Amino acid sequence: MLAGMVASPPKAVSSGSRRNASMSAERLQAELDVLGIQADVHVGYGMALVSVWTGLVVWTDGFVFRWWSGGISQTTGRRLYLIYAVDSPATVARCVAQRCGALKITHSPRQPIEGRPL
Template identity: 50%
Template sequence: MDTDRLIAARPRPTITPARCAERLRIQLERHGVEADVHEGYGLALVSVWIELVVWTDGRWFRWSSGRTSISGRPVYSFTPALDVVTAARRIADRYNELRRNHPCSPHFLGEES
């Protein structure tokens, strides 16, 4: 019996969407970005900011780039879930762009308006 072939044929463990999203949340913290993780129906969501929610199925991260196609549909950014460091950097860049355009309400900062 060829043991090498048996080992190669064994399926690799898959990461759950929730675990994948949690890894992203931790990486985002390293960029100073707070986020929440929500899971269900085979997907996990990382809620980052207004107009910035990241979806993952455990294989890919996907979020709105803020652009629209010629047909008027949203354009999404993708990063493989295995590259969580790159995904976090790209999402943190989008977060900073959105913060400039949608600053936090004084109400949420505890200030009276």
């Protein structure tokens, strides 16, 4: 730990933040559905994930949506993420649909996993 910094205990995740994340994710899922894109919503730990395509997962804390743009920073070598406020899920859905279209060119759909787990 750096000098002068005080560690604080993690904050408990409130049911309100879970609800906001869940509602935001479900609104995005509905907007993606309007565009003909199927997505699954998964909620937990104050976050919600919208699974769209191979390599495309949008996550939200109920305040913003985030997903990998597909780019890598030339300076740091890290992934570059897009961040949009949750107040316009239709706009976010169009941006996610654009990324999904690019991924569909390079990543073909996989068959669903069937059978018993090992």
